[in-house]
Amino acid sequence: MTDRHPLALIVLTVLVCAACTRTPLPGSPAADGTSAPGEAVEPPPNDGIEPPPKEVDLELANLGTKPADGTGWQDDGAHPFTEMATIRLGRPWKAKTMELSLDANDAYRLEFRTGVTAVGVVEVGPKEAVDGLATYTAELPLDITETGADTIVVTAKTGDGALSIGHLVLTE
Numbered sequence: 001m002t003d004r005h006p007l008a009l010i011v012l013t014v015l016v017c018a019a020c021t022r023t024p025l026p027g028s029p030a031a032d033g034t035s036a037p038g039e040a041v042e043p044p045p046n047d048g049i050e051p052p053p054k055e056v057d058l059e060l061a062n063l064g065t066k067p068a069d070g071t072g073w074q075d076d077g078a079h080p081f082t083e084m085a086t087i088r089l090g091r092p093w094k095a096k097t098m099e100l101s102l103d104a105n106d107a108y109r110l111e112f113r114t115g116v117t118a119v120g121v122v123e124v125g126p127k128e129a130v131d132g133l134a135t136y137t138a139e140l141p142l143d144i145t146e147t148g149a150d151t152i153v154v155t156a157k158t159g160d161g162a163l164s165i166g167h168l169v170l171t172e
């Protein structure tokens with residue numbers, strides 16, 4: 001396709017120029033990341049879709065319903081985030097096994113904590129054969145079972161920054 005609408009070129013040119021003027025020259029006062037006084041900060045483009053939060057706070061009690069495998073990472077029944085999910089367990093759990101669903105194309109790190117102290121880590125994923133949420137089951141390390149945990153912090157080891165958890169069930 002070479003017959004682009006002329007307006008598209010104008011828009012592109014304006015965007016490129018805007019990017020140029022925002023790039024500070026080495027040694028210029030703005031190079032340390034501070035904005036010049038009075039410089040307007042433009043809002044991010046809004047395509048009408050609410051962006052997922054960086055961090056979410058979840059309760060185990062609200063994660064009991066298993067969404068179908070393949071549910072989209074932002075669909076009903078999924079809890080999307082981009083960096084970290086904190087799951088409050090409501091009480092200390094000396095769990096032996098867990099079942100949970102996660103967006104399939106990421107590798108997740110689940111850090112079990114009691115208070116702010118880490119007691120053990122479980123890593124799951126990815127499961128490339130599934131598109132959307134996939135279910136995992138895991139036996140928990142003895143440290144977690146013996147010490148107990150009241151919080152799980154979920155982050156990604158690798159992935160696309162589009163993270164999601166569906167359900168979580170612990171078994172003692």
Ligand SMILES: [Ca+2]
Nearest residue numbers: 103106160162
């Ligand atoms: Ca993902």
